[in-house]
Amino acid sequence: MNVEIDTSAFTEEAYELLSELEDSLLELEASPQDQDLISRVFRAMHTIKGSGAMFGFDAVAEFTHEVETVFDMARNGTIPVTKQLIDLTLAARDHIRSLLDAAASGDAVDQANANRIISGLRSLSPDKKPAGGSTTPAAPTGSKAPAQTAAAKEPNIFRIRFTPNQDIFGTGTNPLLLLNELRELGECRIVAHTEKLPDFDDLDPEVCYTGWEIFLTSEIGENAIRDVFIFVEDECELNIRLLDRDQVIRDREESKKLGQILLERGDVNASELERALMPLGDRLVQAGVVSPDKVRAALTEQQVIQEKHDKKKTAETATSVRVPSDKLDSLVDLVGELVTMQARLNQTAGTIGDHTLQLIAEEVERLTAELRDNTMSIRMLTIDTTFNKFKRLVRDLSTELGKEIELITSGGETELDKTVIDQLNDPLVHIIRNSIDHGVEGPDVRRARGKNPVGKITLAAIHSGANVLIRVEDDGAGLDANKLRAKGIEKGLISADDELSEKEAFQLIFAAGFSTAAKITNVSGRGVGMDVVRRSIEGLRGSIDVNSTLGKGTTITLKLPLTLAIIEGLLVMVENEYFVLPLAAVEECVELSRDDVKKAHGRHVINVRGDIIPYIRIRDRFEIEGNAPEIEQIVISEVDEKRIGFVVDKVVGQHQTVIKTLGKNFQHSEEFSGATILGNGGVALILDLTKMVRYVEEEELHELEVQ
Amino acid sequence: MFHFNMDAARSVGVLSLNGDLTIRNAAELKEAMSQAMDQSKQLELNLTEVERVDLTTLQILCSAHRTLLKNGKTLTIAGTLSPALRDAVQQAGFVQCGGDKETSGLWKGVMN
Numbered sequence: 001m002n003v004e005i006d007t008s009a010f011t012e013e014a015y016e017l018l019s020e021l022e023d024s025l026l027e028l029e030a031s032p033q034d035q036d037l038i039s040r041v042f043r044a045m046h047t048i049k050g051s052g053a054m055f056g057f058d059a060v061a062e063f064t065h066e067v068e069t070v071f072d073m074a075r076n077g078t079i080p081v082t083k084q085l086i087d088l089t090l091a092a093r094d095h096i097r098s099l100l101d102a103a104a105s106g107d108a109v110d111q112a113n114a115n116r117i118i119s120g121l122r123s124l125s126p127d128k129k130p131a132g133g134s135t136t137p138a139a140p141t142g143s144k145a146p147a148q149t150a151a152a153k154e155p156n157i158f159r160i161r162f163t164p165n166q167d168i169f170g171t172g173t174n175p176l177l178l179l180n181e182l183r184e185l186g187e188c189r190i191v192a193h194t195e196k197l198p199d200f201d202d203l204d205p206e207v208c209y210t211g212w213e214i215f216l217t218s219e220i221g222e223n224a225i226r227d228v229f230i231f232v233e234d235e236c237e238l239n240i241r242l243l244d245r246d247q248v249i250r251d252r253e254e255s256k257k258l259g260q261i262l263l264e265r266g267d268v269n270a271s272e273l274e275r276a277l278m279p280l281g282d283r284l285v286q287a288g289v290v291s292p293d294k295v296r297a298a299l300t301e302q303q304v305i306q307e308k309h310d311k312k313k314t315a316e317t318a319t320s321v322r323v324p325s326d327k328l329d330s331l332v333d334l335v336g337e338l339v340t341m342q343a344r345l346n347q348t349a350g351t352i353g354d355h356t357l358q359l360i361a362e363e364v365e366r367l368t369a370e371l372r373d374n375t376m377s378i379r380m381l382t383i384d385t386t387f388n389k390f391k392r393l394v395r396d397l398s399t400e401l402g403k404e405i406e407l408i409t410s411g412g413e414t415e416l417d418k419t420v421i422d423q424l425n426d427p428l429v430h431i432i433r434n435s436i437d438h439g440v441e442g443p444d445v446r447r448a449r450g451k452n453p454v455g456k457i458t459l460a461a462i463h464s465g466a467n468v469l470i471r472v473e474d475d476g477a478g479l480d481a482n483k484l485r486a487k488g489i490e491k492g493l494i495s496a497d498d499e500l501s502e503k504e505a506f507q508l509i510f511a512a513g514f515s516t517a518a519k520i521t522n523v524s525g526r527g528v529g530m531d532v533v534r535r536s537i538e539g540l541r542g543s544i545d546v547n548s549t550l551g552k553g554t555t556i557t558l559k560l561p562l563t564l565a566i567i568e569g570l571l572v573m574v575e576n577e578y579f580v581l582p583l584a585a586v587e588e589c590v591e592l593s594r595d596d597v598k599k600a601h602g603r604h605v606i607n608v609r610g611d612i613i614p615y616i617r618i619r620d621r622f623e624i625e626g627n628a629p630e631i632e633q634i635v636i637s638e639v640d641e642k643r644i645g646f647v648v649d650k651v652v653g654q655h656q657t658v659i660k661t662l663g664k665n666f667q668h669s670e671e672f673s674g675a676t677i678l679g680n681g682g683v684a685l686i687l688d689l690t691k692m693v694r695y696v697e698e699e700e701l702h703e704l705e706v707q
Numbered sequence: 708m709f710h711f712n713m714d715a716a717r718s719v720g721v722l723s724l725n726g727d728l729t730i731r732n733a734a735e736l737k738e739a740m741s742q743a744m745d746q747s748k749q750l751e752l753n754l755t756e757v758e759r760v761d762l763t764t765l766q767i768l769c770s771a772h773r774t775l776l777k778n779g780k781t782l783t784i785a786g787t788l789s790p791a792l793r794d795a796v797q798q799a800g801f802v803q804c805g806g807d808k809e810t811s812g813l814w815k816g817v818m819n
Contacts, residue, residue: 201741203767
């Protein structure tokens, strides 16, 4: 019988645990005394080890075991949490990751690296003092440690009641292995409870009827015992009790020797021995002070509280479901189709003019909108996982470059579409690398400039309408517009007599092949970074903006749409052509009559309640033939924090817009961010207002220059 | 894997178990035990050749032992236990199992 085991569940979980591990380690570095964090690191490691072994990832299990052992010492206070320990553990975490990758791809792993990490970790343990002695902890910790070990030396006696669920074999668990693990923790007396074992005829051979009571004498704490049962937590009843030490010692003096001998000879049943060694309740019952019922009730009460707690825990774990992301993608595709189809239904219902049909169409429209919002919200992820990754990046890179940099993040709870988040990672890496490498100065330079020697990079996400702004801010050297200009001329990107505003000069960093770093490091400065960044951000229908003050720092702001698939749009018409403007940008619609045009003396501006607003005629812009109607409509929109009007013939109304990318042949028409299919089967182009305004501005400036 | 024969001279049924006895063949083991139990008043187990053992085997043997005792039959172990089985009995804390006052434990004689 060959059982194929699906290991994807393990690898998926392991990758998740590894990223959690990384976060915890970085937090731990900031607060090395935090016991909770130490335990969290330990548990993550323990889970990886355990399930690794269960799924046959022996290399992972073996390696993790080494790391876990050292961290266990940290947890017990035997060794302090030092930067060295964290460095090694982070390296170990990376190695575990590469082991997992290797298991998937079949590549060889770097065994030398593993050995280096393990020997590094081993040298931290107190019983194997390192040869050089350089890692000896500072005096206060050194003197504290023996005291703690001494306290731990006093052995505890635990009574562990372990009752697996009847179906525990179904999960592949072998309870005997768990018992063996307990034996490794200390001296163990194990008694099986087989009362539930039925008569032979009623026996189901594949059900677990046995429970155990284990008396463990050991110096370890309750946590270490719980860790043994970590994988079966939900598949068993577990009750661990530290027996009263004084009582135990007293009892032991008189009864242990005798009791143990009797037990070993098998003359006394272990449960009888336990009765003698055992809790107050039972003794009281025996002495006739309280009735057994009362004790039972008290015990039940205890149990009920425990059960309640367990139930709550299972309820919490059941609230989320893991779904492969391609299923979500296809769900979104389907919703998109539905939205398109619904538009057609509306259209048809309108043409036929049947009242009942129209009512149904409206109902369907409402439902579709709700379905769309729900689906989109499923795809929304918080950006904090992405942010957390950068903590590691900043830490490693700044150490490599001999700089001290602190990363501050805010707005991690901001949600973005999964596709956007996935594609955001690389650009952000480039930007942050640039900040670390070129932006923030070394500590000496910073001190000389009167700055805090520790540099600061702030990573923030903020909502703004239908967009999310992501800001990377450093307090480094800032961009030197003159230097940029000189470099631009040198590289032939601009001509020597070009007049550039500061802002335009900053934009040069996004030009292909532009790098101002005098020395090229392996971190950044190969001149391939920022133009790729801009392209990928624009690929996400976003924009990128640079601001900098020389000597103070640089701020790079990414503006990204919340979602890429479906947006609310405003459908407009020019002659027979349909266009969609993103509704989030639209502020209001006003009329434009021939008189208004005359009053402005040919300039494309209009006075709206005292504000002068420039406008762009879409008819002229796209050279659509035909005559404009007597009264046109101006859709006033906010573009780059300015109000700009777009003149159209007719505003049709709100439209749920499923964005379809334009085919290859139309990729160069950058004024459109895509197209959508209308209810009548026609196509409407979606306008990219920002780019359109930029082009019109450029053209007008050019015309002025020519004149 | 399971072999049963009647020792006519002693009127004792002898069931020999060998190889791996784990959850994968627990159902077959139960069936073999069941047949052996039906055929003999006194049943003897030969467990010297047992290789891998898990909890399911121990449960089956213990339950059989108790049921037989209840019905006035006996279950005994002939010879010694294989090292693997011996370890498993110890690990699982079954040494005392069935060792109450009224009945004698199944493993008692063979664990020392």
